Amino acid sequence: MIPYSRQVIEEDDIAAVEAVLRSDWITQGPAIARFEAAVTEYCGAQYGCAVNSATAGLHLACLAMGLQRGMRLWTSPITFVASANCARYCGASVDFVDIDPRTYCMSIESLTEKLADAEARGRLPDIIVAVDFAGQPCRWDRLAQLKARYGFGLIHDAAHSFGAEYHGKRVGSLGVADCTVFSFHPVKILTTGEGGMVVTDDPSLHEAVSMLRSHGITREPAAMERQDEGAWYYEQQALGYNYRMTDFSAALGASQLAKVDRFIAHRRKMAARYDVLLDGMEVERPWQSPDGVSSFHLYPILLKDSETRHHVFDHLRSVGIHVQVHYIPVHLQPDFMRSGFKRGDFPLAEAYYERTLSIPLHAALTDAEQDQVVEELKRALDEAG
Numbered sequence: 001m002i003p004y005s006r007q008v009i010e011e012d013d014i015a016a017v018e019a020v021l022r023s024d025w026i027t028q029g030p031a032i033a034r035f036e037a038a039v040t041e042y043c044g045a046q047y048g049c050a051v052n053s054a055t056a057g058l059h060l061a062c063l064a065m066g067l068q069r070g071m072r073l074w075t076s077p078i079t080f081v082a083s084a085n086c087a088r089y090c091g092a093s094v095d096f097v098d099i100d101p102r103t104y105c106m107s108i109e110s111l112t113e114k115l116a117d118a119e120a121r122g123r124l125p126d127i128i129v130a131v132d133f134a135g136q137p138c139r140w141d142r143l144a145q146l147k148a149r150y151g152f153g154l155i156h157d158a159a160h161s162f163g164a165e166y167h168g169k170r171v172g173s174l175g176v177a178d179c180t181v182f183s184f185h186p187v188k189i190l191t192t193g194e195g196g197m198v199v200t201d202d203p204s205l206h207e208a209v210s211m212l213r214s215h216g217i218t219r220e221p222a223a224m225e226r227q228d229e230g231a232w233y234y235e236q237q238a239l240g241y242n243y244r245m246t247d248f249s250a251a252l253g254a255s256q257l258a259k260v261d262r263f264i265a266h267r268r269k270m271a272a273r274y275d276v277l278l279d280g281m282e283v284e285r286p287w288q289s290p291d292g293v294s295s296f297h298l299y300p301i302l303l304k305d306s307e308t309r310h311h312v313f314d315h316l317r318s319v320g321i322h323v324q325v326h327y328i329p330v331h332l333q334p335d336f337m338r339s340g341f342k343r344g345d346f347p348l349a350e351a352y353y354e355r356t357l358s359i360p361l362h363a364a365l366t367d368a369e370q371d372q373v374v375e376e377l378k379r380a381l382d383e384a385g
């Protein structure tokens with residue numbers, strides 16, 4: 001089987017996890033702080049808070065930024081459901097902004113229009129979650145201008161784009177979003193099993209995220225509301241969660257991070273190789289903006305039409321090539337349609353969804369496997385006619 005993505009676990013990763021398992025700490029311990037420091041150093045952010053998934057990280061970022069009932073969050077319909085669900089965990093409402101037909105990220109033109117309209121109606125969003133789809137950065141210069149003009153909070157959902165660059169800066173150090181959230185799920189750029197991290201340059205957001213990660217409890221003497229009652233004393237100061245990462249996950253993450261440049265270089269090399277191999281075939285390759293460099297979490301191609309995509313998907317799956325579709329537009333999920341979204345609400349996202357297919361791309365994909373994917377894709381296209 002050739003998966004669309006997968007983890008790459010090597011002997012040194014296993015040794016790093018084993019060392020923690022043989023130590024005294026297996027839940028949140030010293031490896032967490034080391035991993036947080038290594039990630040912030042790599043991406044150029046001030047603070048990092050490791051959590052047990054990006055979904056948890058998005059929830060905590062929303063809470064730390066004050067999202068609550070009656071407020072509004074906007075995101076792209078072409079993303080994983082977690083980018084939108086974080087609003088609902090806080091009791092806030094979700095709306096979407098249609099996609100850019102070239103990058104499949106949130107369209108800046110649609111966002112600009114929708115913000116002007118929302119301002120006129122007194123319904124501006126409180127938070128926008130911008131997703132670097134497939135690993136390609138959004139137009140962060142334009143998002144910065146719109147943030148300055150309208151004052152919304154901005155969360156960078158960087159689940160796809162660890163190690164990507166925008167105008168020469170690494171994701172995490174763009175200085176635009178209030179919080180940036182990474183995912184370390186096994187299909188993403190590096191893995192901790194389940195896991196994620198919230199990075200920020202704002203010390204008060206970092207403090208809030210860190211406290212909410214662990215039940216809303218603090219043990220910091222300087223932060224206490226009441227007088228210390230003894231060496232055992234701690235305070236719950238807000239309603240938090242248990243969103244902590246385990247120490248062995250963090251050790252795996254730190255070991256993976258040491259080689260993440262190799263993982264990303266391989267993804268970029270194989271994406272460039274697809275660009276060549278697919279040239280002349282009846283597929284649209286993913287356009288790359290000159291403003292950034294993708295980390296290529298995905299390589300989404302567009303087929304001629306919905307029927308062709310269906311046929312190609314089924315053929316590739318039948319020969320052991322585990323292609324995937326990213327994504328079913330979030331507003332078309334039954335649980336979202338129940339709150340009033342309809343087919344036709346975001347036509348570019350819906351048209352993209354009908355034709356898209358993510359073909360295999362990961363840090364251990366071989367030339368021979370890639371050749372096989374392209375050969376089977378050709379066969380399926382010939383059959384589809």
Ligand SMILES: *Cc1c(COP(=O)(O)O)cnc(C)c1O
Binds near residue numbers: 082183184185195
């Ligand atoms: C994977 C993903 C998430 C959620 O990540 P988890 O770590 O699995 O919770 C959020 N947003 C996007 C865009 C993703 O692809």
